[in-house]
Amino acid sequence: MVAMPYPVSLTITPLLAARNKMTTAFRLVLAIPHLFLVGGIGFSMVFRTRSDNVTSLGPETGLLGVIAGALAIVSWFTIVISREHISGIRAYTRFYVRWRVRALSYLMLLQDQYPPLGDAPYPAAVTIVDPPGERDRLTVGLRIFLAIPHIIVLVFLMTAFWATTIVAWFAILFTGRYPRGLYDFGVSALQWLVRVECYMLLLIDDYPPFSME
Numbered sequence: 117m118v119a120m121p122y123p124v125s126l127t128i129t130p131l132l133a134a135r136n137k138m139t140t141a142f143r144l145v146l147a148i149p150h151l152f153l154v155g156g157i158g159f160s161m162v163f164r165t166r167s168d169n170v171t172s173l174g175p176e177t178g179l180l181g182v183i184a185g186a187l188a189i190v191s192w193f194t195i196v197i198s199r200e201h202i203s204g205i206r207a208y209t210r211f212y213v214r215w216r217v218r219a220l221s222y223l224m225l226l227q228d229q230y231p232p233l234g235d236a237p238y239p240a241a242v243t244i245v246d247p248p249g250e251r252d253r254l255t256v257g258l259r260i261f262l263a264i265p266h267i268i269v270l271v272f273l274m275t276a277f278w279a280t281t282i283v284a285w286f287a288i289l290f291t292g293r294y295p296r297g298l299y300d301f302g303v304s305a306l307q308w309l310v311r312v313e314c315y316m317l318l319l320i321d322d323y324p325p326f327s328m329e
Contacts (some may be wrong), residue, residue, distance in 0.1 A: 123245035123322055124314045126217065126307045130224055131239070132296055135288045136228040143225060143285075150211045150219035150231060154178040154212065157220065157274055170282070177216075185287055188317045195256045195318060209317050210244055211235065217242040217310055224277070224302050225284055225294060242310060252321040259316065266312045270279055277305040304328040 139146060147156070155178035177185060187205045194200050218231040221240035231238055232289045255262060311324040 120144055122311065123320050124248070124324075125243050126303065126310060127241050127243065128221060128303050129239035130299065131227055131294070132299055133293050134243065135292050135294060137184070137289055137292060139230075139269045140225060140285065140288045143223065146230070147219065147223045148234065150178075150215075152178055152307070153180050153233075154216040154219050155181045157277070169205060180184070180212050180215070180307070184209050186246055191318045192259070195251045196253050196309075199251045199253060201251060201318065209319055213244065213310065213314060213317070214242055216313075220306055220309075224306060225281060225288065226299065226302055244292060244314060247321050248269055255321055255323075256318060258317065262323065263312060263316055266308075266315075266326075269326065270312060273305050273308060277302060301328075312326060 150156075185321075187209060191201055191205055194202055215231075216234060218238045218240050221227045221238075222231045225240075225242055233239075267274060280298045280301055284294050284302070287293060287295055287298075305328075308324070308328065314320050315322075315324050
């Protein structure tokens with residue numbers, strides 16, 4: 117029996133040599149608009165009020181991601197009650213994920229081309245296959261608990277990713293190349309993250325694999 121492919125997959129055009137050293141050096145600064153809108157990995161948009169109370173705008177998701185998270189709560193109720201994922205909510209969430217994949221590919225040094233603000237062709241893309249048939253009420257109802265093992269793994273995986281990306285950042289600045297092994301690890305880490313996020317945002321019901329492939 118041939119295993120079915122997972123319904124969330126990334127397509128990233130490899131970019132290893134002839135890298136743009138200038139944009140790499142200032143990548144965090146250049147990515148700020150995208151960080152604010154669709155978030156990053158390990159970043160927090162924090163503001164202080166006059167009373168010094170700290171307010172966070174979704175540490176990983178940005179403004180558009182906060183909306184996607186709120187809509188996921190609405191979808192949780194509609195799916196559990198009626199097995200319906202409202203088409204407008206699903207379309208918005210897919211739009212957010214597509215934008216986030218492009219922005220993260222740029223932030224993670226996987227691409228040098230500046231990502232579009234919105235939908236447009238880009239050498240990093242995500243494919244999300246709609247769940248066949250009716251939605252699984254049980255796994256949707258328990259979604260946050262089912263995702264806990266992946267969340268724990270992602271904490272360590274993203275920590276390792278940032279460590280390797282620092283090495284890659286220096287490698288690009290000095291040699292103009294992204295080491296292939298580190299690049300492949302970054303792509304795999306991003307794919308794992310996006311699959312879990314799609315699962316948490318209720319776009320799919322298939323449990324994400326514990327795999328770097």
